[in-house]
Amino acid sequence: MSCVRDLLAESTLLGGDEARREAEVLLCAALNKPRSYLMAWPEAEVAETLVQRYRDWLLQRSQGVPVAYLLGARDFWTLSLQVNESTLIPRPDTELLIEQALALNLSDSATVLDLGTGSGAIALALASERPRWRIVAVERSTKALEVAIANAKQLGLERVRWLSGNWFSGLDERFALIVSNPPYIAEHDAHLDTGDLRFEPRAALVSGVDGLDDIRKIVSQAPQHLEPEGQLLLEHGFEQGSAVRALLTATGFLNVASYQDLAGHERVSGGSWPGMVR
Structure with missing residues (x-):
């Protein structure tokens, strides 16, 4: 099972200066947790359904889809x-x-x-x-x-x-x-x-x-x-x-x-x- 740290490491898929920040935003949304949770619990395991949601968003973002459209909010x-x-x-x-x-x-x-x-x-x-x-x-x-x-x-x-x-x-x-x-x-x-x-x-x-x-x-x-x-x-x-x-x-x-x-x-x-x- 994937943990928070491993999932954030997948931000390399995005590239660019904002990759890590955007990966954090997407993972927070998938988990319905604040950014502080990612910092406090890097070893926390993530349910597979949430992992898939996050990875789907990450893939779409790598293709250019705006984060605001992925999350439906700004x-x-x-x-x-x-x-x-x-x-x-x-x-x-x-x-x-x-x-x-x-x-x-x-x-x-x-x-x-x-x-x-x-x-x-x-x-x-x-x-x-x-x-x-x-x-x-x-x-x-x-x-x-x-x-x-x-x-x-x-x-x-x-x-x-x-x-x-x-x-x-x-x-x-x-x-x-x-x-x-x-x-x-x-x-x-x-x-x-x-x-x-x-x-x-x-x-x-x-x-x-x-x-x-x-x-x-x-x-x-x-x-x-x-x-x-x-x-x-x-x-x-x-x-x-x-x-x-x-x-x-x-x-x-x-x-x-x-x-x-x-x-x-x-x-x-x-x-x-x-x-x-x-």
């Missing part, structure tokens, strides 16, 4: 979210968008719109921090929307209103804040054929020749859906900050700025809308 902000092949995998970079949204001086009952919600990560993180905000989340993929609704139920955050649609289609209300992590990768970007991106839904990643098609749509249409002095915050690629600021400024947004992630890259940009559009 931690984001303070939440554990269900994910699958219909949703993007929430990433730490997007937490900067949450931080900037929470830093805004909005009322306790502000209306907030999350465009392209995917697994619901942004909407649910904001709902968990601001219980009185009235949050609407829009998603064009029905399968992704099902995941978001399931996450809301699991987390007890069912007050978020979920809508099926493409960006602003069908919306006739105005919001104090619009947030979005839209597709922003150029259609011929070589990164699409590397790492986890190979397995994530292409429609949620790619946005035209320069990666800005969807951001252009959102920026141009947002004024019709913002309250006076309403805020727009967008996640974008680390080299797109200047282009997004130019779009915001040309459309008429004020106080346009970009915000850096922990690596020092401009990852989120936004601005305020000065008044109503008729």
Whole structure:
């Protein structure tokens, strides 16, 4: 019978700098134990059914399948979210968008719109921090929307209103804040054929020749859906900050700025809308 130490040694199947860490994550999930168990009980024998589960995951990971898809979950902000092949995998970079949204001086009952919600990560993180905000989340993929609704139920955050649609289609209300992590990768970007991106839904990643098609749509249409002095915050690629600021400024947004992630890259940009559009 295999023991914990022997199973972790099989991490060599994965290769790369993250092999050991990922093997630990997969084995913890197979055993339903914390990482401390692996450290404290390296000689513990593991039931054959659990060994097989772990080895199946290890094999799939060696073929590139993201750990989040293997386990069906990913931690984001303070939440554990269900994910699958219909949703993007929430990433730490997007937490900067949450931080900037929470830093805004909005009322306790502000209306907030999350465009392209995917697994619901942004909407649910904001709902968990601001219980009185009235949050609407829009998603064009029905399968992704099902995941978001399931996450809301699991987390007890069912007050978020979920809508099926493409960006602003069908919306006739105005919001104090619009947030979005839209597709922003150029259609011929070589990164699409590397790492986890190979397995994530292409429609949620790619946005035209320069990666800005969807951001252009959102920026141009947002004024019709913002309250006076309403805020727009967008996640974008680390080299797109200047282009997004130019779009915001040309459309008429004020106080346009970009915000850096922990690596020092401009990852989120936004601005305020000065008044109503008729």
